[in-house]
Amino acid sequence: MDFAFDARTEELRARLLAFMDEYVYPAEETAHEQRARLASPWENPPVVEELKAEARRQGLWNLFLPDAEHGAGLTNLQYAPLAEITGRSPQLAPTATNCAAPDTGNMEVLAQFGDERQRKQWLQPLLAGEIRSAFAMTEPEVASSDATNITTHIERADDGSDEYVITGRKWYISGAMHPDCKIFIVMGKTDPDGADVRRQQSMVLVPRDTPGVTVKRAMQVFGYEDHYHGGHAEVVFDHARVPVSNLIGEEGGGFAIAQARLGPGRIHHCMRLIGMAERAIELMCRRAVSRTAFGKALAQQGVVQNWIADARVQVEQVRLLVLKTAWLMDTVGNKGAHTEIQAIKIATPRAVVGILDRAIQLYGAGGVSQDFPLAELYAGARTLMLADGPDEVHQRSLARRELKQYL
Known part of the structure; x- marks a missing residue:
């Protein structure tokens, strides 16, 4: 490597x-x-x-x-x-x-x-930055850490029209509050009674202005509304109808598409988290050399030196793991890098949350205020211990893979 x-x-x-x-x-x-x-x-x-x-x-x-x-x-x-x-x-x-x-x-x-029509209608304006989009997967009524629990129904219309009828309730749908959000990718069940629970789900494109689609409210994250990311919304689909041609891929392919989507998403989050940690270390160092307590600069206090040293060690560790994961994804594919993708998803948010927590401590009251970015960075990093699958789900899967060779 x-x-x-x-x-x-x-x-x-x-x-x-x-x-x-x-x-x-x-x-x-x-x-x-x-x-x-x-x-x-x-x-x-x-x-x-x-x-x-x-x-x-x-x-x-x-x-x-x-x-x-x-x-x-x-x-x-x-x-x-x-x-x-x-x-x-x-x-x-x-x-x-x-x-x-x-x-x-x-x-x-x-x-x-x-398909070609979907890419022309939605991918091209997204690539141009002309519109925004949302991914509607998580639901409030079930444990969404297990995607097979999803209850949203995507059913063929029974009136002879070539349409799907979508009924369900989603929440924490990122980007949905943005006025430029024009399209949802919605995951729901087209075959809820299918024998293979991983073939029950499908994904369909649902324009935001579709009748029956209601963006009910913005969800807060530790009190923040994440305006820059277009917020996180609760969205209700009440017999919303879209053409069958809005299906992405094939019926029953939703779970596989979700896994293909979340692999790169997880490594992108971890890459950005390392940048957040670097920003926190920079802020810690600037604060430490500019403030005095009990007769000497904070930078001369042993506990502060330990915080900064530990932060540097942790960043270097997770960066190397993320780079190894990126290299594996490039050389053997996402499936071959499955263990490493799960490892960085567990290790990186955990490390960065700890670094930000110590940076907040160093800034005192200022650390939890709106005058510095630390509190908002902390909220974002802590949320990533839940997003794209909670840490415990990845730990469970990773442990099973480790144990398999001994069973």
């Missing part, structure tokens, strides 16, 4: 780092001020659209998509350090470069499984 950056990665890293310094970091405070004056908190502040235009002008656009026809054509190993950089400003940088979830996963699904 050689994790040295190749020439293209080095060139993109240099351009992206310059873009962050010149445009993104200065825009953080501007975006916050502009949002307070917007008619709707879910709209993009004007500076975000300016960042998107500049990123596109500089060729820092759709970096996540390995499909050279639609994206930058980067490998996972090439994209990893770039995603880490954008993770240092998770509210702005991923959106500015059109590399923000859930759109990234939805674009991957459409690129890999969508």
